[in-house]
Amino acid sequence: xLSISLSSSAFELxxxxxxxxxxxxxxxxxxxxxxxxxxxxxxxxLRPYLGLGAKYQLQQKMAIIPEAGWVLPQNKEAVTKNxxxxxxxxxxxxxxxxxxxxxxxxMMQSYSAEGGEDRLRNGDETxxxxxxxxxxxxxxxxxxxxAEFIHKNMxxxxxxxxxxxxxxxxxxxSYSLSYLYGFGPQELFK
Amino acid sequence: MKFLLICLFLYxxxxxxxxxxxxxxAAFGDKNIKxxxxxxxxxxxxxISKEDLLDLAVKGARDFWNKVxxxxxxxxxxxxxxxxxxxxxxxxLCASDSQTSCPEATSVPTSIDDIVIACNNNTTDNFKSSSxxxxxxxxxxxxxxxxxxxxxxxxxxxxSFDTLSYNERLSVxxxxxxxxxxxxxxxxxxxxxxxxNSDKLSKLSQDDIDAITYLYPNRLDGCGGFFGGTIGKxxxxxxxxxxxxxxxxxxxxxxxxxxxxxxxxALTRSSRLFVLKKVNS
Numbered sequence: 206x207l208s209i210s211l212s213s214s215a216f217e218l219x220x221x222x223x224x225x226x227x228x229x230x231x232x233x234x235x236x237x238x239x240x241x242x243x244x245x246x247x248x249x250x251l252r253p254y255l256g257l258g259a260k261y262q263l264q265q266k267m268a269i270i271p272e273a274g275w276v277l278p279q280n281k282e283a284v285t286k287n288x289x290x291x292x293x294x295x296x297x298x299x300x301x302x303x304x305x306x307x308x309x310x311x312m313m314q315s316y317s318a319e320g321g322e323d324r325l326r327n328g329d330e331t332x333x334x335x336x337x338x339x340x341x342x343x344x345x346x347x348x349x350x351x352a353e354f355i356h357k358n359m360x361x362x363x364x365x366x367x368x369x370x371x372x373x374x375x376x377x378x379s380y381s382l383s384y385l386y387g388f389g390p391q392e393l394f395k
Numbered sequence: 396m397k398f399l400l401i402c403l404f405l406y407x408x409x410x411x412x413x414x415x416x417x418x419x420x421a422a423f424g425d426k427n428i429k430x431x432x433x434x435x436x437x438x439x440x441x442x443i444s445k446e447d448l449l450d451l452a453v454k455g456a457r458d459f460w461n462k463v464x465x466x467x468x469x470x471x472x473x474x475x476x477x478x479x480x481x482x483x484x485x486x487x488l489c490a491s492d493s494q495t496s497c498p499e500a501t502s503v504p505t506s507i508d509d510i511v512i513a514c515n516n517n518t519t520d521n522f523k524s525s526s527x528x529x530x531x532x533x534x535x536x537x538x539x540x541x542x543x544x545x546x547x548x549x550x551x552x553x554x555s556f557d558t559l560s561y562n563e564r565l566s567v568x569x570x571x572x573x574x575x576x577x578x579x580x581x582x583x584x585x586x587x588x589x590x591x592n593s594d595k596l597s598k599l600s601q602d603d604i605d606a607i608t609y610l611y612p613n614r615l616d617g618c619g620g621f622f623g624g625t626i627g628k629x630x631x632x633x634x635x636x637x638x639x640x641x642x643x644x645x646x647x648x649x650x651x652x653x654x655x656x657x658x659x660x661a662l663t664r665s666s667r668l669f670v671l672k673k674v675n676s
Binding site for chain 1: 412413414415416417418419420461462463464465466523524526527579580581582584585586587589590593595596597598599600601604605608609612613614615654657658661
């Protein structure tokens with residue numbers, strides 16, 4: 206029988222084997238959106254994100270890795286888009302140099318702008334359209350699958366984030382490719 | 396690591412340029428929106444039957460707007476709207492923000508719900524040239540809520556709608572439905588909401604996805620009880636969320652909170668020990 210304990214007595218600080226800092230690129234809806242007027246889809250682009258996480262060891266080969274991250278904003282034309290995420294992966298160490306992960310992310314996609322007008326083409330004329338006047342946020346849950354290649358205290362991680370994983374019509378995939386720097390929690394207290 | 400950090404500050408910023416139809420960012424209050432075609436639309440000049448027009452509009456909505464996972468919009472078939480009001484066919488389209496200058500006797504009726512499509516032949520106010528294939532606007536708006544929108548297909552003798560391929564018609568209908576739900580034009584030529592029509596359009600652009608996500612953002616219910624739910628705007632009922640996923644999320648967030656609590660406690664304890672050692676020495 207599966208039981209989940211969240212009581213603080215079940216939690217042991219010593220089981221946090223590693224903390225990590227991440228720097229990577231976020232490939233939103235990679236190859237699934239129209240990027241040119243000839244219907245070509247989007248390719249690789251550098252869209253940095255930062256993250257931090259902690260590896261909580263359950264057994265020798267199994268761990269849970271809660272993480273938080275932020276995809277850097279893009280804001281050239283009045284609308285700023287931010288993506289924040291909280292996630293936790295179940296991590297299985299297949300080899301000393303290879304971890305496999307499965308988990309879920311809570312994605313917060315936030316758009317902010319301060320309103321205003323913009324004149325754009327409409328047929329042979331131009332017409333006024335409006336810049337969004339306020340911040341709005343979309344919340345999504347993704348299913349995440351990933352692999353991490355480890356060398357000493359560094360790691361290279363590839364992860365996929367599946368939106369609408371249980372609805373085939375809407376399903377979309379984002380990817381993240383990141384470099385991780387890991388260090389022991391005791392280093393914090395030195 | 397240093398190299399990567401330097402790269403962070405050199406990356407090219409992408410452009411987000413979606414615009415809206417109203418200055419209040421109005422959107423339909425109910426995410427389930429229906430499409431109707433008026434029963435008196437013959438669409439003879441446009442070269443399409445009203446049933447085919449309805450099929451095409453529903454397909455446009457399903458193939459494009461309904462597929463965005465970060466948005467909760469759901470546009471579906473309403474049916475044929477029984478009406479004998481000829482103003483749908485001949486009246487001027489009056490957007491919600493200009494109705495004071497629109498005489499009721501010569502304008503397309505605005506007392507409608509959801510999205511209503513009609514074939515219209517008014518070349519004085521609506522279709523001044525053959526380049527106009529269709530027009531659309533929210534016509535019944537209250538504060539930030541769209542109650543009804545009109546889509547007019549150019550059914551005048553100068554229309555070129557009848558010369559369009561199936562895919563072009565599909566993208567025209569999907570574009571106009573985008574307007575009907577509150578999205579304005581985009582200045583990105585790959586976007587469905589770009590002003591010009593395209594026959595090679597099988598997917599939305601990121602700009603279109605961002606626009607529909609902004610107006611109809613997806614929201615989760617409960618978050619495992621951790622946040623107490625994220626209730627929709629204007630008291631929309633929250634979306635039912637998969638129970639297992641919510642439980643997992645709540646557990647994960649619980650772990651995060653516990654870890655940071657423990658760290659904070661440990662940090663406080665170690666700093667206290669440090670102070671005590673100093674005092675003792």
